[in-house]
Amino acid sequence: MSPKNIDKLNCSIASALDIIGEGWTILILREAFFGSRRFEDFQKHLGIARNILTVRLNKLCDSGVLVRVPIKVGAKRNEYRLTPMGSDLAVILIGLTQWGDRWLNPTQGAPVTFIERATGKAVADIAIFTRDGKKLKPRELAVKPGPGATAETIARLKLIPDVRRKKKKN
Amino acid sequence: MSPKNIDKLNCSIASALDIIGEGWTILILREAFFGSRRFEDFQKHLGIARNILTVRLNKLCDSGVLVRVPIKVGAKRNEYRLTPMGSDLAVILIGLTQWGDRWLNPTQGAPVTFIERATGKAVADIAIFTRDGKKLKPRELAVKPGPGATAETIARLKLIPDVRRKKKKN
Numbered sequence: 001m002s003p004k005n006i007d008k009l010n011c012s013i014a015s016a017l018d019i020i021g022e023g024w025t026i027l028i029l030r031e032a033f034f035g036s037r038r039f040e041d042f043q044k045h046l047g048i049a050r051n052i053l054t055v056r057l058n059k060l061c062d063s064g065v066l067v068r069v070p071i072k073v074g075a076k077r078n079e080y081r082l083t084p085m086g087s088d089l090a091v092i093l094i095g096l097t098q099w100g101d102r103w104l105n106p107t108q109g110a111p112v113t114f115i116e117r118a119t120g121k122a123v124a125d126i127a128i129f130t131r132d133g134k135k136l137k138p139r140e141l142a143v144k145p146g147p148g149a150t151a152e153t154i155a156r157l158k159l160i161p162d163v164r165r166k167k168k169k170n
Numbered sequence: 171m172s173p174k175n176i177d178k179l180n181c182s183i184a185s186a187l188d189i190i191g192e193g194w195t196i197l198i199l200r201e202a203f204f205g206s207r208r209f210e211d212f213q214k215h216l217g218i219a220r221n222i223l224t225v226r227l228n229k230l231c232d233s234g235v236l237v238r239v240p241i242k243v244g245a246k247r248n249e250y251r252l253t254p255m256g257s258d259l260a261v262i263l264i265g266l267t268q269w270g271d272r273w274l275n276p277t278q279g280a281p282v283t284f285i286e287r288a289t290g291k292a293v294a295d296i297a298i299f300t301r302d303g304k305k306l307k308p309r310e311l312a313v314k315p316g317p318g319a320t321a322e323t324i325a326r327l328k329l330i331p332d333v334r335r336k337k338k339k340n
Contacts, residue, residue: 009216010281012270013200013263019274021193030183034313035330045326046179064273085273090308091298092265093183099262100182101316103234103255104189109317111180112327116300117312124301128261130286131294133303138260142287143204146271147279156215157282160205 010153019063020089024048025056026096029082029089032066037079065089095126180323189233190259194218195226200263202236202256207249235259265296 020026027046036042043053057080060066065086068078094114101110114123128136145154190196197216206212213223227250230236235256238248264284271280284293298306315324 009197011197011200012267012275012281014197014270015274016266016270017193017196021191021196023187023191026187026191027179027181027184030181033308034326087308088269088272090311091296092262092269094298094311095262095265095296096186097182099258100184100186101318102258104185105182105318111182111316111318111320111323112313113316114298115312115314116304116306117310119300120314121300123306123311124299124303126261126265126296126298128264128284128296129294130289130291133294134286136286136293138203138257140287141260141264141293142285143282144285144290146281146283148271148275148281150281153281156204 010148010150019059019065020092022056024052025060026093028053028056028060029065029086030093032080032082032086033090033093037081038071039080042080060086091126094123098125180318180320189229189235190262192226194222195230196263196266198223198226198230199235199252199256199259202250202252203260203263207251208241209250212250230256261296264293268295 020029024046028042028048031042031045034045036045039050039053039057042048042057043050046053048056057066061068061080064083066080067083069081071077071079097110097112097114105111115121116123128138128141130136143157143160145157149157190199194216198212198218201212201215204215206215209220209223209227212218212227213220216223218226227236231238231250234253236250237253239251241247241249267280267282267284275281285291286293298308298311300306313327313330315327319327
């Protein structure tokens with residue numbers, strides 16, 4: 001199911017998908033953000049088979065997205081909590097929810113709204129900004145090799161048409 | 171592989187994942203954002219099997235994320251272009267890339283940097299903001315039922331511990 005040559009792709013999306021790309025996994029994370037911690041809660045709310053849930057939770061723990069914590073001091077049973085690495089996926093989950101709301105649920109409206117807890121106000125649509133706060137449209141974007149780019153990635157990015165057009169103009 | 175009771179989940183993430191959750195699919199979208207349009211380009215840059223690529227491209231077209239356009243006027247062969255619905259996924263792809271950069275590639279650095287084409291400056295990290303521009307941390311967030319929430323979703327969201335705590339405080 002998932003791409004095998006992930007390292008070769010030299011791509012953080014590919015590495016990220018290797019952890020969270022599988023359908024159930026993001027729904028498990030959604031449940032974690034909704035406050036589920038115990039195996040039974042994930043199982044009940046998602047209606048997921050126990051063996052699949054076990055595999056996914058193990059992978060999320062091995063990857064550092066979730067961490068096992070005893071349900072109380074000295075207890076043998078564990079619950080699953082988001083690590084900072086896991087909490088950092090909130091922006092992806094909200095963005096994906098809003099995209100689904102915009103394009104897949106336009107008539108009945110959003111099933112769930114994300115709000116600021118302190119004020120109860122809905123959060124803004126997740127968007128792309130420059131560092132000085134200007135909102136960017138997808139077509140205003142380009143890519144360039146980062147510090148971790150391999151020679152192959154650098155060669156690949158040179159083939160991008162928009163970058164070529166930009167170079168010709170200058 | 172993917173959850174079967176998607177409608178029952180009343181969740182835009184689940185609906186979104188039904189389209190773009192599969193590992194290869196987001197990498198195909200990445201290629202589309204990099205400027206690939208022709209079947210051969212996707213195939214070459216991703217090293218994906220032709221039969222899998224065909225299935226994924228068909229699904230993305232059926233879903234409205236990509237559209238087939240003749241390679242030139244009157245040509246029988248088509249290329250694949252992002253629709254506005256597809257371009258609207260840029261924020262997800264960038265967010266996912268940045269998350270991978272932060273947590274999975276911390277030492278060698280980002281393989282690819284997203285920049286504003288006009289200025290060449292790197293875009294800011296994708297983040298969660300209130301509508302009046304205040305940046306929010308994941309723990310400052312809560313959820314409430316939206317206009318499209320089913321009775322089941324409303325009942326589910328009532329079970330969220332953070333919301334309960336908030337209610338008690340008020």
